[in-house]
Amino acid sequence: MTHSLKACRLWLTWASLGLLTLLAGCERPPMESVQHGYRGTGMVQVYNPRALEASVEANEVPPAIPAGDTSGPKASQIYKNVKVLGDLSAGQFNRLMASMSIWIAPQEGCLYCHNPANFAEDSKYTKVVARRMLQMTQHINTEWKSHVADTGVTCYTCHRGNPVPSAIWFKSNPQPYGANFMGDKAGQNHPATSVALASLPNDPFTPFLLEQKDIRVNGPTPLPSGNRHSIKQAEWTYGLMTHMSSALGVNCTYCHNSRSFQSWEGNPPQRRTAWFGIRMARDLNKDYMEPLTSTFPDHRKGETGDVAKLNCATCHQGAYKPLNGAPMARDFPELTGSGVGQAKLAQK
Numbered sequence: 505m506t507h508s509l510k511a512c513r514l515w516l517t518w519a520s521l522g523l524l525t526l527l528a529g530c531e532r533p534p535m536e537s538v539q540h541g542y543r544g545t546g547m548v549q550v551y552n553p554r555a556l557e558a559s560v561e562a563n564e565v566p567p568a569i570p571a572g573d574t575s576g577p578k579a580s581q582i583y584k585n586v587k588v589l590g591d592l593s594a595g596q597f598n599r600l601m602a603s604m605s606i607w608i609a610p611q612e613g614c615l616y617c618h619n620p621a622n623f624a625e626d627s628k629y630t631k632v633v634a635r636r637m638l639q640m641t642q643h644i645n646t647e648w649k650s651h652v653a654d655t656g657v658t659c660y661t662c663h664r665g666n667p668v669p670s671a672i673w674f675k676s677n678p679q680p681y682g683a684n685f686m687g688d689k690a691g692q693n694h695p696a697t698s699v700a701l702a703s704l705p706n707d708p709f710t711p712f713l714l715e716q717k718d719i720r721v722n723g724p725t726p727l728p729s730g731n732r733h734s735i736k737q738a739e740w741t742y743g744l745m746t747h748m749s750s751a752l753g754v755n756c757t758y759c760h761n762s763r764s765f766q767s768w769e770g771n772p773p774q775r776r777t778a779w780f781g782i783r784m785a786r787d788l789n790k791d792y793m794e795p796l797t798s799t800f801p802d803h804r805k806g807e808t809g810d811v812a813k814l815n816c817a818t819c820h821q822g823a824y825k826p827l828n829g830a831p832m833a834r835d836f837p838e839l840t841g842s843g844v845g846q847a848k849l850a851q852k
C-alpha cells in the first residue's frame with residue numbers, strides 16, 4: 505500500500521514536471537481566431553492578442569523628414585561623385601542622406617558611410633554597398649509592384665535603425681554524418697530558428713530563394729521514374745513554408761485552402777502575392793546581394809564565405825505586411841521612380 509502510494513507520488517511529480525516542460529513552449533491562452541476562408545475548411549487565423557499588441561509597437565515608423573526643396577541646381581552639378589542620385593535637387597539629396605542616417609546608423613550618422621575629410625571618396629565599403637542598396641530599393645519599388653504594390657519599401661523596411669538587418673541568412677555548412685556514413689544531414693535534427701525549431705532542413709533558402717528549385721511535395725507521376733519529388737525534397741518545401749508562416753506571423757491557411765495545399769483553386773489572394781515574393785527574393789539575392797560578395801569584409805560573411813542574403817523575414821519581421829502596411833514609399837518619390845529617379849531608371 506505505502507509502496508504503491510510512494511510510486512504514485514513519484515509518478516505525479518514526474519508527470520507534473522513533464523507537463524511544465526511541455527507547457528513552457530506554449531503561449532498563454534486565451535487566443536483569438538478569425539475565419540479566413542470557406543466555412544468547414546478550417547481556414548482560420550489564430551492570434552495571440554497580447555503578442556499582437558507588442559508587435560504593433562515594434563512596427564511603428566519614425567516620422568519622415570519634411571520634403572526637400574526641389575528648386576535649384578542638381579546634385580550632379582554640385583557634387584563630385586554621384587552615380588545614382590544625380591537628378592535630385594540639393595534639398596532632396598540632403599534630406600535623403602539625413603533619412604538614410606536615421607534608417608541605417610543613427611549613432612554614427614554620416615560617418616558610417618563617409619570619410620569626413622572627403623565626402624566624395626568611396627573608401628568605406630558601407631558607402632559602396634549603400635549605393636547599390638539605393639538601386640535595389642528603386643528596383644523593388646518599380647519592378648516588383650506585383651509584390652510590394654504602392655506600399656513599397658524604404659531602407660527602414662529592412663534595416664530599422666541597424667546597419668545589419670535583424671533577419672538575414674547565410675548558406676549552411678555541409679554536415680556529413682561521420683566517417684562511416686554516406687551523405688549529408690541537410691541541416692536536419694538540429695532545431696534551427698530558420699524553420700521555427702522544427703527538425704526540417706535548416707537552410708531552405710539556398711534551393712528556393714537563391715536557386716530556382718521546384719517548390720513541390722507531390723510528383724506528377726505515381727512511380728519514382730522521372731519523379732524528382734522525393735520525401736527529402738518535400739522536407740525542404742515544408743522548411744520554406746514554415747519560414748514563410750513565421751516570417752509573416754500567420755498560419756498556413758493564410759495562403760492555402762486546406763482542402764488541397766497543392767491546388768490553387770479557392771486559395772486566398774495572398775498566395776499569389778507570396779508567389780511573386782519568392783521570385784522577388786531570388787532576384788534580389790542573385791542580382792544585388794551575391795555580386796556584393798567581394799565588397800563586404802570577411803567579418804560580415806558566413807561560414808562558407810558567402811554574403812548575407814535576405815528572406816521573407818528581412819522585410820516582414822513577423823508582420824503580415826512589413827510595418828503593418830505603413831505606406832513606406834509614399835514620402836520618398838526618390839526611391840520609387842515616380843519622382844526624379846524615373847528618368848535615371850529609364851536611361852538604364
Ligand code: HEC
Binds near residue numbers: 604
Ligand atoms: C548609409 C550610407 C550613407 C550615409 C549614412 C550617408 N551617406 Fe552621403 N552618400 C552615400 C552614398 C551611397 C552617396 C553616393 C550617392 C550616388 O552615387 O548617387 C553619398 C553621397 C554624398 C555626398 C556627395 C559627395 C560628392 O561630392 O560626391 C554628400 C555631400 C553626402 N553624401 C552627404 C552626407 C551627409 C551630410 C550625411 C549625414 C547626414 C550622409 N551623407 C550620410 C551614403 C551615405
Ligand code: HEC
Binds near residue numbers: 633641667812
Ligand atoms: C530588402 C531589404 C533591404 C533594403 C530595402 C535595404 N537593405 Fe541595406 N542591407 C540588406 C542586407 C540583407 C544587408 C547585408 C547585411 C550585412 O551588412 O551583412 C544590407 C547591408 C547594408 C549596408 C552594409 C552595412 C554593414 O555594416 O555591413 C548598408 C550601408 C546598407 N545596407 C544600406 C542601405 C540603404 C542606404 C538602403 C536604402 C537605400 C538599404 N540598405 C535598403 C537589406 C536591405
Ligand code: HEC
Binds near residue numbers: 720745748782
Ligand atoms: C504566405 C503564403 C503561404 C504560407 C503562409 C504558406 N504557404 Fe505553402 N505555398 C505558398 C506558395 C506561393 C506556394 C507555391 C510555391 C511555388 O510554386 O513557387 C506554396 C506551396 C506549398 C506546397 C507545395 C504544393 C505542391 O505543389 O506540391 C505545400 C505542400 C505547402 N505550400 C504547404 C504549406 C504549409 C504546410 C504551410 C504552413 C506551415 C504553408 N504552406 C504556408 C504560399 C504559402
Ligand code: HEC
Binds near residue numbers: 644661777815817
Ligand atoms: C523587399 C521587402 C519584402 C520581402 C523580401 C518580402 N515581402 Fe512580402 N510584402 C512586402 C510589402 C511592402 C507588402 C505589402 C504590399 C501591399 O500593401 O499590398 C508585402 C505583402 C505580402 C503579402 C500580402 C499580405 C496581405 O495580407 O495582403 C504576402 C502574403 C507576402 N508579402 C508574403 C511574402 C513572402 C512569402 C516573402 C518571402 C518569400 C515575402 N513576402 C518577402 C515586402 C516584402
